[in-house]
Amino acid sequence: MELDQLRYFLQVACDGNFTRAAEHLGISQPALSRSIGRLEEELGQPVFERQARCVALTxxxxxxxxxxxxxxxxxxxxxxxxxxxGRSGRIRVGAIxxxxxxxxxxxLRRFATDYPDATVVVQEQTTDALLKDCADGKVDLxxxxxxxxAKYLEIETLLDEELMLVLPPDHELVSKPSIVLSDIEQIPFVLLGEAHCLSDNIVSFCKQQSFHPVSVERTSQMATVQELVSLSHGISMIPMMARRLDQSDRRVYRSLSGVRPTRTIVAVWNPYRYQSRLLESFRQTLRAYASS
Known part of the structure; x- marks a missing residue:
């Protein structure tokens, strides 16, 4: 039994399909089928039930x-x-x-300055996908x-950040010296799709304040939310880190008066996997950057 056979087997089990697994592995489907066939011969029994368009584990x-x-x-x-x-190697980092x-x-720029021989591979995915990848060892942090x-994962709080109210520049609320929750209760919201936890943060905050935001549009990109607000499709709430990078005069950002919406940013990793010295150095850089 070879290690590549095990890797191939796990990919087929993950995809439930030989064609997709072969594409992910970068090999031909016949080569993949032969490898799985040899594995089954060695075990003396099948590991997959072949069905019309998919396979299932026996x-x-x-x-x-x-x-x-x-x-x-x-x-x-x-x-x-x-x-x-402790100086070179590869770290796989995921972020929503x-x-x-x-x-x-x-x-990444700060880390590269201190560790020029290290390679950081970035993966952008939803929360559920990244939690699974952390558990499976596909992502280091x-x-x-x-x-x-999440069970069996280490979670470390990095920072709390405010969610800023974003409005089109000609909106009537822009001229108000302070904006309170009652001012926005009946105004349509532009939100990210349900797969994004930011929308959950916004909806949860609103529910805690005893109202449910009226969502008129949902999109998959933060930049699209901002542009739709600029076009007066509605209002929204944007994390402070995104607001800092937005230099456009087509949007106005304001803090809510009273209780302000926030979200908590955390680092997550699998403590049961080997924790390299380079990964610990990355976590130290991450902590320092988050607190700056």
Whole structure:
């Protein structure tokens, strides 16, 4: 049994389809099928039930899936520990889309200055996908926003940031010296799609203040939210880190008076994986940057 066979097997189990798995692995489908066939010959029984358009794990396949993951984790951690010099190597960092473009560039620049021989690979994904990748060891550290439901993962609070009210420049509220929640209760909101936790933060805050925001449009990009607000499609709430980078005069940002909406940014990692000295150095840089 070869390690590549285990990797191929796990990819097919993940995708549930030989064609998609072959594309992800960068090999031909016949080569993948032959590898799985040899694996099944060695085990003496099938690991997949072949169906019309997909495959499903057999009982033997489910047992092998757990063991294969354990074997590859042990191997990867052993190799990482052997080559860990604290200065070079690769770190895989994930971040959600409402954090990555605003928070990561300066963080990565600072880290690269101190550790020029290190490589940081960035993955931008939703919270659920990054939590799974952390648990599976595909990501070494993820930068997310609360709330998070995760077992067996370490969660460290980095900072709290205000969510700023964003308005079109000709909106009647712009001229008000202070804006309170009752001023925006009946105004339509432009929000990110349900997969983005920022929308959950906004809706949760509004519900805590006893009203539900009226959502007229949802989009997948923060920049699109900002542009739709500029076009008077509605109002929204934008994290302070995104507001700092927005130099446009087509939008006006204001703080709410009284209780202000916030979100909590955290770092998440799997404490059961090998923690390299380089990764700890990255966490130290991350802490320092978040508190600056």
């Amino acid at each position: 009982d033997a396949g489910r047992l092998l899936q757990g063991r294969a993951k354990e074997v590859l984790v042990i191997l990867e951690d052993t190799l990482a520990e052997i080559v860990d010099d 889309p409402t954090i990555a473009p605003f928070f990561l560039p300066e963080l 993820a930068i997310l926003a609360l709330p998070i439901e």
